Amino acid sequence: MLKINNLHASIDDKAILKGINLEVKPGEVHAIMGPNGSGKSTLASVIAGKEDYEVTEGSILLDDEDIEELAAEERAHKGVFLSFQYPVEIPGVSVTNFIKTAINSTRKAKGLEDMPAKEMLKLIREKSELLEIDRKFLSRSLNEGFSGGEKKRNEIFQMAMLEPKLAILDETDSGLDIDALRIVSNGVNKLKSKDNAVIVITHYQRLLDYIVPDFVHVLLNGKIVKSGGKELAHELEAKGYDWIKEEVNA
Amino acid sequence: MSKYTEDDLREELKTKEYEYGFFTDIESETFPIGLNEDIVRAISKKKEEPEWMTEWRLEAFKLWKEMAEPEWANVHYKKPDFQAIAYYSAPVAVDPNKTLDDVDPDLLAMYKKLGISVDEQKKMNNVAMDIVVDSVSVATTFKKTLSEKGIIFMSISEAIKEHPELVRKYIGTIVPTKDNFYAALNSAVFSDGSFCYIPKGVKCPMELSTYFRINQGGTGQFERTLLIADEGSYVSYLEGCTAPSRDENQLHAAVVELIAMDDAEIKYSTVQNWYPGNAEGKGGVYNFVTKRGLCEKNAKISWTQVETGSAVTWKYPSCILKGDNSVGEFYSIAVTNNYQQADTGTKMIHLGKNTKSTIISKGISAGHSQNSYRGLVQIGSRADNARNFSQCDSLLMGNECGAHTFPYIEAKNKSAMIEHEATTSKIGEDQIFYCNQRGIDTEKAIALIVNGFSKEVLNKLPMEFAVEAQKLLEISLEGSVG
Numbered sequence: 001m002l003k004i005n006n007l008h009a010s011i012d013d014k015a016i017l018k019g020i021n022l023e024v025k026p027g028e029v030h031a032i033m034g035p036n037g038s039g040k041s042t043l044a045s046v047i048a049g050k051e052d053y054e055v056t057e058g059s060i061l062l063d064d065e066d067i068e069e070l071a072a073e074e075r076a077h078k079g080v081f082l083s084f085q086y087p088v089e090i091p092g093v094s095v096t097n098f099i100k101t102a103i104n105s106t107r108k109a110k111g112l113e114d115m116p117a118k119e120m121l122k123l124i125r126e127k128s129e130l131l132e133i134d135r136k137f138l139s140r141s142l143n144e145g146f147s148g149g150e151k152k153r154n155e156i157f158q159m160a161m162l163e164p165k166l167a168i169l170d171e172t173d174s175g176l177d178i179d180a181l182r183i184v185s186n187g188v189n190k191l192k193s194k195d196n197a198v199i200v201i202t203h204y205q206r207l208l209d210y211i212v213p214d215f216v217h218v219l220l221n222g223k224i225v226k227s228g229g230k231e232l233a234h235e236l237e238a239k240g241y242d243w244i245k246e247e248v249n250a
Numbered sequence: 251m252s253k254y255t256e257d258d259l260r261e262e263l264k265t266k267e268y269e270y271g272f273f274t275d276i277e278s279e280t281f282p283i284g285l286n287e288d289i290v291r292a293i294s295k296k297k298e299e300p301e302w303m304t305e306w307r308l309e310a311f312k313l314w315k316e317m318a319e320p321e322w323a324n325v326h327y328k329k330p331d332f333q334a335i336a337y338y339s340a341p342v343a344v345d346p347n348k349t350l351d352d353v354d355p356d357l358l359a360m361y362k363k364l365g366i367s368v369d370e371q372k373k374m375n376n377v378a379m380d381i382v383v384d385s386v387s388v389a390t391t392f393k394k395t396l397s398e399k400g401i402i403f404m405s406i407s408e409a410i411k412e413h414p415e416l417v418r419k420y421i422g423t424i425v426p427t428k429d430n431f432y433a434a435l436n437s438a439v440f441s442d443g444s445f446c447y448i449p450k451g452v453k454c455p456m457e458l459s460t461y462f463r464i465n466q467g468g469t470g471q472f473e474r475t476l477l478i479a480d481e482g483s484y485v486s487y488l489e490g491c492t493a494p495s496r497d498e499n500q501l502h503a504a505v506v507e508l509i510a511m512d513d514a515e516i517k518y519s520t521v522q523n524w525y526p527g528n529a530e531g532k533g534g535v536y537n538f539v540t541k542r543g544l545c546e547k548n549a550k551i552s553w554t555q556v557e558t559g560s561a562v563t564w565k566y567p568s569c570i571l572k573g574d575n576s577v578g579e580f581y582s583i584a585v586t587n588n589y590q591q592a593d594t595g596t597k598m599i600h601l602g603k604n605t606k607s608t609i610i611s612k613g614i615s616a617g618h619s620q621n622s623y624r625g626l627v628q629i630g631s632r633a634d635n636a637r638n639f640s641q642c643d644s645l646l647m648g649n650e651c652g653a654h655t656f657p658y659i660e661a662k663n664k665s666a667m668i669e670h671e672a673t674t675s676k677i678g679e680d681q682i683f684y685c686n687q688r689g690i691d692t693e694k695a696i697a698l699i700v701n702g703f704s705k706e707v708l709n710k711l712p713m714e715f716a717v718e719a720q721k722l723l724e725i726s727l728e729g730s731v732g
Contacts, residue, residue: 048687052679072686081687088684092702101698102688109689141702158688 001026001063001197002047002166008057009046016042018222019058024166027194031208031233032201034219035241040201041085043219044170048082049075062166077109079165079196083155083172090142095154096124098142099161106162127160131187148175156187163191168199173207185210205237218244281338287311290438293338297407297441300414310427310437317431320564323593324622324654327562330501330536337439337472395455402447403458406474409445416447421476424507424542424570432503432538432564436472440505443473448483448514457712459488475506479514479549486517488715500525500535502560508543508551512573515550516543519711520567521719524559526726531589531618534561541565542597545605547573553596554581554710556719558726561590566624568597571605571633578607581707583719585700585726586619586651595625595656600636600666609640612704615651616727622654629666636666644674645703647696647727675703697724 002024009017016039024030034040046053047060049072060067067075090098104114115123128138131153143151152172159167169188173181188211192198200211208216208230216232217224220241225248226232236244281289290311294304319329396403402413410417427437448454479485502524510516518541527534537560543551553567569578580596598607607627615621627638644653655672677699685695700723701708708716 050683071691072683073689073691076687076689084684084687088678088680090681090684090699090702092705093698098688098698101694102685102690105691105694106689162688 002199003061003064004047004058005061006058007043007046007055007060009042009053009055011042011053015056016053016222017046020219020222020224022217022224024197024199026197027192028215029192029198029200029211029213031213031216031230032199032219032224033203033216033233033236036203038219039222040219041170044082044168044199044201047075047166047168048072048080073105074109076162077106081159081162081164081167083152083159083167083169085171085174087143087146087151087155089144091144093142095138095140095142095157099124099158102158103161123161127157130160130190131157132183133157149177149180152176153180153184153187156184160187160191164196166197166199167191168201169211170201171203172200173202173204181207181210205233208233220244220248281336283336284333285311285335285337285439289337293439293441296338297410299407299410302414302418303410306422306427307438310434311439313428314431314434314438317428317434319431323564323624324620324656325562325564325591325593327536327591332435335501338441399452399455400449401452401454402445404445406440406443406445406476409476413445413447416478417445417476420478420507420509421474422507424509424544425505425540430540433505433540436474436503436505436540440472440474443475443504444477445475446477446485446487448479448485450480451482452480453483454485457486457488459490471500471502471504473504475504477507477516477518478509479511479516481511482513483511484515486712487519488712489518489520490523490715490718501538502535503538504540506539506541506567508541510543510545510549510551510576512547513549514546515552517552517554517712518543518567519715520553520555520557521715521722522555522557522559522563523722525561526559526590527561527588529588529617531561534590535559536561537563537565539563539565541567542570543568543578544570545573545576545578545602547602548575549573550577550579552579552581552710554579554707555583555594556707556711556722557582557584557592557594558722560592563590563592563594565594566596568599569607570599570601571607571636572601573605574602575604576602577605580607580609580611580625581710582610582623583612583614583704583707583723584621584623585614585723586616586621587726588617588619590617590619592620593622593624595623597626597628598638599626599628599630600633600638601630603632603634604636605633606637607639609638609642610706611640611642612707613642613644613653614647614700614703614723614727615644615653616647618650620652620654622656624656624658626658626660627668628659629661629663629668631662633663634665636663638666638668640668640670642670642672643703644672645700646674646676693724696727700724700727 004020004022007017007020020043032040042053046055049070055068062078100120107115133153152175172184176184200213213230216228216230218226226244281292287308290307291304294307425433427434446458477487508516508518524535524537545551551569557563567580571578578598584592584594586592595611596609609625611623613621613623623642625640629636640657642655646653653674657670659668661668681699682692682695701720708719711719
């Protein structure tokens with residue numbers, strides 16, 4: 001589904017990603033871990049198509065199609081979803097209105113009519129129950145005055161509504177208490193299928209107890225320096241990153 | 251990677267033409283340019299006005315000659331040459347007995363381009379329209395339904411002939427001829443406009459609506475609107491404006507007077523979409539408007555405006571809260587793009603006891619434009635327990651535009667409670683990217699953010715106007731994020 005080959009990316013001429021290789025197949029969950037500043041969020045932004053970053057080398061293929069020339073919204077239409085580490089506020093635009101606009105934009109790009117109101121309502125009801133979201137929450141301005149947990153839950157709600165092919169969760173666990181973490185993880189697990197894939201970016205092993213990865217990759221200084229199964233996450237939790245740094249430098 | 255750079259944006263802005271920029275070739279009768287007593291007399295004569303009206307105009311003209319154009323507003327433009335303007339232009343061959351079917355097909359085609367199908371409006375929207383093309387009102391609808399309730403809704407020219415006692419009693423009482431330079435000019439040369447009277451206790455069953463429009467090149471338009479809501483009555487009045495493209499600046503100096511008697515309520519909504527000039531700031535309408543309303547006891551006047559057009563806007567719809575317990579409201583969205591300049595706001599003059607006013611102003615600036623809010627809240631010495639709440643929010647797009655807020659407060663009564671809140675924000679690239687990531691393209695994202703920002707005011711508009719206003723906001727700001 002996703003094939004990243006020798007990806008180099010920089011911002012303001014500063015190289016951040018220095019040759020990433022990653023393959024994600026349908027039905028898989030990949031975790032990307034690494035210390036601060038290793039390039040985790042940059043990788044997420046570059047896959048999603050943020051224009052601040054310049055891809056200097058390599059390619060990103062989604063279903064064998066090079067998506068590097070596509071605008072962010074076109075990638076979204078193809079099923080790329082990014083759960084933001086810091087979701088932005090849009091005052092005066094309700095959660096419902098926003099998600100409606102998002103869904104219908106994607107439908108329009110695919111040549112479909114707007115989703116009928118009845119169908120939309122049904123979908124909203126279904127997905128908000130899944131994430132234990134209160135109805136009142138849906139009428140609030142997007143992310144305005146939301147707690148950290150509400151923001152993240154709202155991200156996963158949008159993911160549930162948009163049913164992406166590839167979901168990238170950027171530090172979705174940060175700012176979540178244990179209950180919210182459980183709800184959000186449950187949501188993600190229920191949305192998982194053999195046809196979609198999830199990339200989980202996180203600092204901590206904690207989230208991976210709930211969303212169990214098939215593969216764990218360690219990102220260090222813009223490169224994936226070690227990959228393994230879920231046990232690698234436990235090892236990192238116990239030993240930190242220094243031993244990997246030493247391994248790499250050796 | 252496909253990038254949407256500043257240069258792309260600028261290019262896109264340049265290519266966006268004013269949607270309503272066409273010129274309908276209707277045979278018009280235009281007076282020679284320039285202004286003197288003879289022209290004032292000629293206008294009055296052309297309109298077959300009674301002597302008192304002619305005298306009133308001449309008096310205003312005399313005052314105007316002694317006055318100077320105001321310069322305190324935060325706008326910069328080349329002063330119009332008042333002797334280079336034609337002061338009267340009417341489509342010829344207008345017969346007041348005509349039905350819509352008889353109206354010049356070119357004119358009807360023009361309405362269509364504007365999206366105003368009169369027939370459709372009549373059927374679908376339950377809106378009675380008094381359409382002003384240039385200076386003469388050519389089609390009035392729903393007159394009968396209204397007259398059954400005793401409501402008078404007609405062009406002011408007709409009203410001067412048919413209801414001289416009402417016009418004479420009230421015209422110039424809220425905005426005196428000598429009020430300001432443009433009001434004096436308007437009083438001398440006003441060509442047409444609307445007149446409305448709602449009798450005691452009558453709730454007007456439909457939204458009253460007028461479309462104003464400047465058509466003939468090089469002519470100014472000076473409408474005069476007088477709206478009287480008698481005791482305990484209610485009316486909602488809509489005013490929408492569009493004008494075709496012109497290279498020279500066109501002058502528009504209107505006067506609107508509202509009178510809300512005891513327990514009456516007037517809702518006055520405006521969507522102003524006059525030609526804003528091109529991307530280089532050439533052309534566009536000068537919009538110098540005086541709007542003011544008087545509230546008697548327990549009365550309420552609510553101004554709602556969506557201002558997206560004109561090169562220069564100078565406009566302060568105001569309320570004089572004379573009666574005890576009267577209420578004044580001002581809800582405004584002002585959008586400026588390219589080189590547009592707007593200096594707009596309101597005056598709330600609290601004279602009576604327990605008077606209340608609310609001001610919500612939303613300014614949106616893009617391109618090289620300058621957008622100013624200017625508001626006065628004045629509490630008189632007898633206005634015990636007066637309350638005001640003001641909120642002025644500015645939204646900026648790009649780095650070359652400006653937003654300014656000039657709030658003035660004068661309180662002469664210690665029991666007054668005045669609150670003022672102001673915010674300034676910028677549409678961020680982060681917001682745009684967030685929307686893009688959800689599949690929403692940049693144009694749509696801006697529209698979404700702007701509509702969200704303006705929501706409190708859009709909600710105050712009557713339904714059919716709110717949709718048009720939202721569309722206008724999108725058109726005015728297409729491709730303007732930087």
